[in-house]
Amino acid sequence: MTTLDTGPTTAPRPSFFNDPVVRGIVYQVLVAVLLVAFIVWIVGNTATNLAAQNKSTGFDFLWKTAGFDISFSLIPWTRASIYWEAFLVGITNTLLVAFVGIIAATILGFTIGIARLSSNFIVSSLATIYVETIRNIPLLLQLFFWYFAVLKAMPAVRDSIQLPLESFINQRGIFVPKPIPDPQFGFVWIGIALAIIGVIVLRTWAKRRLEATGKRFPVFLTSLAVLIAIPTIVWFASGASVEFEPPVLERFNFKGGLQLPPEFVALLFGLTIYTASFIAETVRGGIQAVSRGQTEAAMSLGLKEGDRLRLVIVPQAMRVIVPPLTSQYLNLTKNSSLGAAIGYPELVNVFSGTALNQTGRAIECIALTMLVYLTFSLLTSAIMNWYNARVSLVER
16 A cells, blocks of 8 residues: 655644743733832832922932042042942942952962862861851851951051061051152053963963964063063163152151051952852862863873973863853952941942932932942952853863
8 A cells, every 4th residue: 555745734823822832922021011100109108208208319319429438448538538439438448348358368378279179188188177167157247247347456557567578567557668769660560461461362372372273472571571571670670769758657647658547458358258158169169160081181291290281270160160150259349348338438338428428419329329239249240251162171
């Protein structure tokens, strides 16, 4: 018996309302409409309540005189400054502690994470105790410890403890020599910028050379030499100089030098030590995710343990480390808002605290603060995602 070949059969199309694509579009439109309606209701309800309380809205208050003092500021500040300048003070203070904290936490976290994998029992045990202790104590308690139990327990100004390099520590913070560059030092900054550009060009050329010929170029040592040589040559050629103004103890306080207030030091210590414990676990997990065969292959080539980590293990582990490391950087930046608990004048303390209480513009102050933290998070994520794409595996 023969059968007729009628060609490929097509599946019956579902009805319009049973089509999953159509249902997906309808659900998304409904959710979007409900979200917009909710936002409109919130805005309208807020405007009605503010009008009933005779409260004005808007951002005109940013150009009014603030009239309060800020204990620590990277930009000039007086009681005659306006609220917009207070906003900038909060941003710069937050950026300062976040930037320094990220660098310090990364260095400490990588060190502790590698130490946990050490074959030395004492080193690995100490690293384990550090991680398991620090990450299980709330950050706010750690900030209180550094501020009240350590820095505020320091001696008075007259009995300051002298540190190396003409530095001092007391209840009012840490006093260090202040660098004062001359006008010619601007050429040195240009030399540093040129050195960084040269290193980027060198690394790009070395990578292309390796892919084309298989020959490895000593990029690390050469880049280090470039970063040192170019600014040094510019330094001597321009005749630039930097003087250091040491702090001098007078009758009631130190004069000259650079003062690091105890609030800044406590917040920086707390954020660094707390975040480093999580970074250490991320680094340990990333290194352990690298195949054991990679280590054995590096050993067979005669590489020392330090070279194995630097050239083989860590570069491959970074593909695993970078995504959770980005989250820790974001957490550190957002956790800097806890500085308000110990009096550090960061964004939340200055703008969402003092400025909000004086102006009564809660919506505006909170909205600007949220916008700043959102911008910080997006910029950090963009930079780390770019780096993650650079170190990720590329399929051929």
